[in-house]
Amino acid sequence: MQLTEQEWMQAVDELVTHLQALIRCRTVNPPGNESEAATYLARVLRAEGLEPVVLESAPGRGNMVVRLQGTGEAPPLLLLSHTDVVPVEPEHWTHDPFGGDIVDDMVWGRGALDMKGIVAMQLMTVLLLHRRHVPLKRDVIFAATADEEAGGEYGIGYLVREHPDLIRAEVALSEFGGFNLELYGRRFYLVQAGEKGICQFKVRARGTPGHGSTPHQDNAVVKLARAVVRLGNARLPYRRTRIAEAFIQGVANHLEGLPQRLVRGLLHPTSAAFLFRTHALPSQLERLIYPMLHNTVTPTMLQAGQKVNLIPSVAEAVVDARILPGETQETLFAQVRTVIGEGYELEVYAYGDPLEQPLGTPMWQLLVERLQAHDPDAQVVPFLLTGATDAKWLRQLDIPCYGFAPMRFPPDMNFRALVHGHDERIPISALAFGLPILYEVVTRYATGGSFTG
Numbered sequence: 001m002q003l004t005e006q007e008w009m010q011a012v013d014e015l016v017t018h019l020q021a022l023i024r025c026r027t028v029n030p031p032g033n034e035s036e037a038a039t040y041l042a043r044v045l046r047a048e049g050l051e052p053v054v055l056e057s058a059p060g061r062g063n064m065v066v067r068l069q070g071t072g073e074a075p076p077l078l079l080l081s082h083t084d085v086v087p088v089e090p091e092h093w094t095h096d097p098f099g100g101d102i103v104d105d106m107v108w109g110r111g112a113l114d115m116k117g118i119v120a121m122q123l124m125t126v127l128l129l130h131r132r133h134v135p136l137k138r139d140v141i142f143a144a145t146a147d148e149e150a151g152g153e154y155g156i157g158y159l160v161r162e163h164p165d166l167i168r169a170e171v172a173l174s175e176f177g178g179f180n181l182e183l184y185g186r187r188f189y190l191v192q193a194g195e196k197g198i199c200q201f202k203v204r205a206r207g208t209p210g211h212g213s214t215p216h217q218d219n220a221v222v223k224l225a226r227a228v229v230r231l232g233n234a235r236l237p238y239r240r241t242r243i244a245e246a247f248i249q250g251v252a253n254h255l256e257g258l259p260q261r262l263v264r265g266l267l268h269p270t271s272a273a274f275l276f277r278t279h280a281l282p283s284q285l286e287r288l289i290y291p292m293l294h295n296t297v298t299p300t301m302l303q304a305g306q307k308v309n310l311i312p313s314v315a316e317a318v319v320d321a322r323i324l325p326g327e328t329q330e331t332l333f334a335q336v337r338t339v340i341g342e343g344y345e346l347e348v349y350a351y352g353d354p355l356e357q358p359l360g361t362p363m364w365q366l367l368v369e370r371l372q373a374h375d376p377d378a379q380v381v382p383f384l385l386t387g388a389t390d391a392k393w394l395r396q397l398d399i400p401c402y403g404f405a406p407m408r409f410p411p412d413m414n415f416r417a418l419v420h421g422h423d424e425r426i427p428i429s430a431l432a433f434g435l436p437i438l439y440e441v442v443t444r445y446a447t448g449g450s451f452t453g
């Protein structure tokens with residue numbers, strides 16, 4: 001079932017060609033126009049004798065789904081990706097964001113990392129399985145959907161609602177995971193096993209209206225400002241989630257001496273607080289692990305007053321809060337009230353539950369084992385994403401979804417700064433590293449029968 005070196009090189013060349021074509025499809029969301037990418041994928045798949053469908057949730061909002069038929073001895077596996085991208089400011093780009101140029105062995109363009117590179121990798125995986133007549137016990141479904149960058153309503157949300165049987169699966173693989181990170185000179189791969197929940201809310205202060213020339217102590221603007229400052233400085237209580245614990249243990253086990261002891265200190269609230277206060281950890285690690293151990297609150301919008309000489313009776317701030325698995329709006333609000341004190345109204349603005357995938361499933365073990373096999377010096381650890389992806393929609397169908405798009409980046413490349421940033425680009429070497437791993441994972445899982453039975 002293995003490919004030769006030569007065959008892998010050809011497959012990577014082909015992957016790059018598809019990626020360039022996908023970058024040239026202008027699928028900036030809004031408005032999306034993902035049908036262009038969906039149609040391209042469908043054309044490629046149809047030319048190989050497969051039977052993809054393109055379903056539009058609205059004009060131009062195309063979702064492509066294709067299925068490789070297995071014997072049905074075990075439930076399907078879903079490869080899920082999105083074809084829409086975020087907008088660009090072209091004046092800040094070194095190369096055309098929709099050109100798909102290859103410069104310095106990297107493919108440039110909006111979506112190269114998030115996530116057309118992965119769309120192309122999933123496409124190539126499906127094409128290789130099909131061409132090589134790999135005998136599948138599970139169906140392998142590949143869904144390239146619209147609208148992820150704006151919440152997924154017209155993409156995976158639409159499929160979950162209107163066509164659930166097209167995508168029903170035992171487990172799914174999608175974006176944001178499987179990439180490397182260097183800490184203390186050692187290499188780690190982070191596989192995404194959960195997402196924080198969103199609880200965006202308003203803080204409202206009320207006061208006594210009056211004339212600006214006669215100040216008093218019950219000014220809503222001043223009251224609100226106090227709350228905003230407290231929220232900005234707040235460190236909410238430590239909570240050790242399952243994913244954070246596995247991450248900390250995994251990282252510590254791959255280290256020695258002082259770094260190992262420091263990282264182990266993250267397992268306990270008091271030493272963790274000390275490590276964060278003194279910035280004793282590498283900044284990359286601190287930025288990653290702090291949000292995995294705490295709810296966070298970030299004031300982002302303010303509204304108060306209409307006239308310079310009028311003290312308003314009400315002032316509002318909008319706060320973007322992200323909550324850990326195990327937390328709810330109620331537990332967050334209790335923490336927020338402790339921080340800001342009495343006398344404020346809290347009102348939910350938008351809410352989405354946190355998501356925690358099971359660790360230790362056969363798929364999880366397979367992801368870890370295959371990554372490890374391709375980079376024996378590295379350590380694979382789970383992590384919790386601070387943002388939200390389309391994985392949340394799959395929960396409605398009880399499909400666990402891991403962020404797994406295996407890629408090895410050069411250690412000096414801060415790829416996370418390029419996601420949604422200027423000059424987004426992907427090294428071809430990262431794709432060449434990842435494709436065989438994804439192919440092996442999918443092949444083993446889909447030919448291996450039921451792991452759960």
Ligand SMILES: [Zn+2]
Nearest residue numbers: 114115148175
């Ligand atoms: Zn994405």
